[in-house]
Amino acid sequence: MSRIVKEYMGLQKRLQTPEFSWISFLAPVDDDDLSEWVCRFQGPSESPFEGFELGLNITIDLEKYPISGGPRVLFEPRTVAHPNVKWDTGEICLDLLKDAWTPIYTLLDVVGAIRDLLADPGLDSPLDLDIAQIYDADYEAYVQIVRYRLEEARLARV
Amino acid sequence: MVGNVGNDSGSSTIRRRGSGFGTILSTFGIRQAAATSGENGTLSGDSNSNGAQPIDITRNGMHTQMSNPVPNSPNGVSESAPGAAVGGVSNMITNNILGTTPFDSSEQPSQLTGALSAPVGDSALTGNHLPINLVLGQIETNGNGGNNTNDIHHIPLTSPPIHGTIPQNGQALKNVHHFIYPAVRPASAPSLHLDFAPDWAQPEAADDETVRNRKDKNGLFTLRLTAFIDNSSAGNPGFYFDPIIRTAGPGSQLVIGRYTEKVREAISSIPEPFHPAVFKSKVVSRTHGVFKVDDNGNWFVKDVKSSSGTFLNHQRLSQPATMSKDFLLKDGDILQLGLDFRGGAEEIYRCVKMRVELNKSWRRKANAFNKEAIQKMKALQKMTSGTELEDCSICLSKIKACQAVFIAPCSHSWHFKCIRQLVSKTYPQFVCPNCRAVCDLEADLDSDDEDEDEEFVDEDVYSPNETLDTRSRLSPINDEGTSFFPSMNRDSRITHPPIPEQEDEYCNDVDGDIRMLN
Numbered sequence: 300m301s302r303i304v305k306e307y308m309g310l311q312k313r314l315q316t317p318e319f320s321w322i323s324f325l326a327p328v329d330d331d332d333l334s335e336w337v338c339r340f341q342g343p344s345e346s347p348f349e350g351f352e353l354g355l356n357i358t359i360d361l362e363k364y365p366i367s368g369g370p371r372v373l374f375e376p377r378t379v380a381h382p383n384v385k386w387d388t389g390e391i392c393l394d395l396l397k398d399a400w401t402p403i404y405t406l407l408d409v410v411g412a413i414r415d416l417l418a419d420p421g422l423d424s425p426l427d428l429d430i431a432q433i434y435d436a437d438y439e440a441y442v443q444i445v446r447y448r449l450e451e452a453r454l455a456r457v
Numbered sequence: 458m459v460g461n462v463g464n465d466s467g468s469s470t471i472r473r474r475g476s477g478f479g480t481i482l483s484t485f486g487i488r489q490a491a492a493t494s495g496e497n498g499t500l501s502g503d504s505n506s507n508g509a510q511p512i513d514i515t516r517n518g519m520h521t522q523m524s525n526p527v528p529n530s531p532n533g534v535s536e537s538a539p540g541a542a543v544g545g546v547s548n549m550i551t552n553n554i555l556g557t558t559p560f561d562s563s564e565q566p567s568q569l570t571g572a573l574s575a576p577v578g579d580s581a582l583t584g585n586h587l588p589i590n591l592v593l594g595q596i597e598t599n600g601n602g603g604n605n606t607n608d609i610h611h612i613p614l615t616s617p618p619i620h621g622t623i624p625q626n627g628q629a630l631k632n633v634h635h636f637i638y639p640a641v642r643p644a645s646a647p648s649l650h651l652d653f654a655p656d657w658a659q660p661e662a663a664d665d666e667t668v669r670n671r672k673d674k675n676g677l678f679t680l681r682l683t684a685f686i687d688n689s690s691a692g693n694p695g696f697y698f699d700p701i702i703r704t705a706g707p708g709s710q711l712v713i714g715r716y717t718e719k720v721r722e723a724i725s726s727i728p729e730p731f732h733p734a735v736f737k738s739k740v741v742s743r744t745h746g747v748f749k750v751d752d753n754g755n756w757f758v759k760d761v762k763s764s765s766g767t768f769l770n771h772q773r774l775s776q777p778a779t780m781s782k783d784f785l786l787k788d789g790d791i792l793q794l795g796l797d798f799r800g801g802a803e804e805i806y807r808c809v810k811m812r813v814e815l816n817k818s819w820r821r822k823a824n825a826f827n828k829e830a831i832q833k834m835k836a837l838q839k840m841t842s843g844t845e846l847e848d849c850s851i852c853l854s855k856i857k858a859c860q861a862v863f864i865a866p867c868s869h870s871w872h873f874k875c876i877r878q879l880v881s882k883t884y885p886q887f888v889c890p891n892c893r894a895v896c897d898l899e900a901d902l903d904s905d906d907e908d909e910d911e912e913f914v915d916e917d918v919y920s921p922n923e924t925l926d927t928r929s930r931l932s933p934i935n936d937e938g939t940s941f942f943p944s945m946n947r948d949s950r951i952t953h954p955p956i957p958e959q960e961d962e963y964c965n966d967v968d969g970d971i972r973m974l975n
Contacts, residue, residue, distance in 0.1 A: 302851070302852055302853060304855065305852065305853045305854065309853070365851065366851070366875075366878050366879065367878070367882075374804045375856065399889075401891070401893070402850070402875075402879070402889045402890050402892035403850040403891050405853075
């Protein structure tokens with residue numbers, strides 16, 4: 300049985316545990332094709348993202364996963380203003396998704412790491428320089444921008 | 458309709474199958490020889506001769522046929538072979554109209570001419586596919602009758618259809634059946650015809666228990682063929698193939714032959730354990746020989762007029778292009794198909810040498826040592842990482858006894874199969890996927906390991922002045938519960954409750970493991 304199938308089988312049970320109560324949805328788009336997944340989760344508390352639900356699109360190369368490559372994960376484009384997220388595409392700069400990937404990570408680990416990144420941006424190598432600068436210079440303004448953008452996205456969804 | 462009856466659903470199932478069968482036939486541009494009942498009569502003259510006809514294996518077709526489970530009738534059970542009820546996976550041969558050579562006539566699948574049925578297959582997966590009946594070496598006939606293979610199923614068979622004497626370019630052709638019965642041989646199936654080789658071991662009587670032990674969980678007998686690679690000689694090491702495991706019910710016959718496109722097509726819809734044993738070597742004839750298994754799980758090999766011979770433990774079974782007797786196989790026998798051609802420089806011209814293992818003999822059963830080793834491995838992992846990982850963190854499945862495992866110096870372990878790619882990718886450098894510890898897998902194994910041990914021990918457990926020999930004094934430290942080993946020892950008590958006095962010894966064992974791992 301392939302690894303991703305195994306993960307999927309154990310997933311729904313784990314999602315119901317308190318540890319993952321912040322994930323409201325994590326499942327493949329189509330049960331017959333485990334290469335495309337969608338995730339929705341609550342922004343981390345004590346961060347500008349608190350109180351907002353964020354969406355991830357996850358693509359898995361079934362040939363490579365998990366040995367020689369992790370999932371490709373993008374935020375829904377134009378929703379997340381964050382130093383390590385590309386605004387237009389939703390691309391996430393996170394070592395765990397790139398060179399630091401190891402096969403022991405699961406999708407849950409990945410989503411957890413992304414959530415941690417939201418609360419604690421890495422400013423060493425920002426993808427969005429403008430946001431990174433604002434974060435550095437005027438944290439309050441950063442919070443306002445993040446929340447404004449998320450509110451905008453939420454209204455657009457309704 | 459031949460060989461099945463009585464039941465509408467059964468019939469329709471078979472017809473559906475039949476049309477699929479017909480598709481295969483027309484794909485090959487081949488018509489089943491037996492389809493023309495008229496020919497049956499004319500051709501059956503020499504049906505029981507010993508098959509001395511020359512063989513042309515230059516034109517081969519191949520047919521597949523698989524029947525579905527046939528609904529049960531109460532009679533079915535009583536008709537089935539006594540003592541063979543294990544698993545109850547049984548369907549029946551619904552068609553047996555495939556041609557056969559004279560030599561094959563006595564050992565073809567049953568002629569089901571009456572209202573026969575068999576116990577309904579249980580949930581065992583394999584049961585849904587059995588029985589299987591293929592013909593290798595089937596020829597294309599020029600007869601009339603076209604490709605309407607549905608007709609095949611309606612030809613009542615009262616005598617075995619015989620082919621193989623059909624002149625084809627002045628030569629007769631060879632058809633060899635590949636048939637796999639389920640655990641319970643259809644009641645109508647004739648018992649396997651065996652022509653014992655003189656001056657050769659005969660099967661010994663086997664009691665029920667022995668026979669039962671030879672069967673797998675589906676009630677089938679098993680056979681494993683592994684490439685016999687000889688690295689010692691200066692010549693070529695031999696022909697390599699991935700291990701072949703086949704399963705078959707009592708009375709089955711498996712074809713040994715060459716892998717061809719047609720074979721590939723014909724067997725594509727059959728589960729692998731029921732495939733014929735085919736090899737990508739040109740010195741193997743298309744139909745080279747057969748394996749047979751009797752009701753007691755005795756396996757036999759026979760050469761069916763192969764051009765380059767079959768050798769059992771270096772002894773040739775028959776002269777070129779003649780049929781051999783049935784030779785009883787022993788576990789561990791070395792079987793060779795053909796001879797190296799042109800010195801075997803190219804792999805496809807090498808003979809196929811293999812070790813034969815019978816009836817699960819290759820499977821290892823976990824003994825106390827295996828189980829304890831697994832426990833210790835888990836304990837080791839827990840000791841170093843703090844968490845007990847029951848599963849291989851790569852495949853997320855349990856690591857069980859008797860599985861090949863890789864333990865990294867950092868004490869993390871995975872199935873060898875799962876970690877192999879990571880190990881080989883950057884060999885000899887290995888980065889543990891769990892803890893990212895880097896190690897050199899080519900490091901000198903004889904380097905001052907004692908020093909390293911001491912270092913390890915010093916850092917983590919002992920006061921610097923203690924030597925290795927004082928390890929047995931660990932126990933007092935244990936109770937403080939602060940050092941490295943004590944938690945380990947507590948685990949050991951949990952995992953080995955019956956042997957409490959073993960504590961010190963066990964502790965040493967752990968050291969031994971660590972030394973080994975370092």
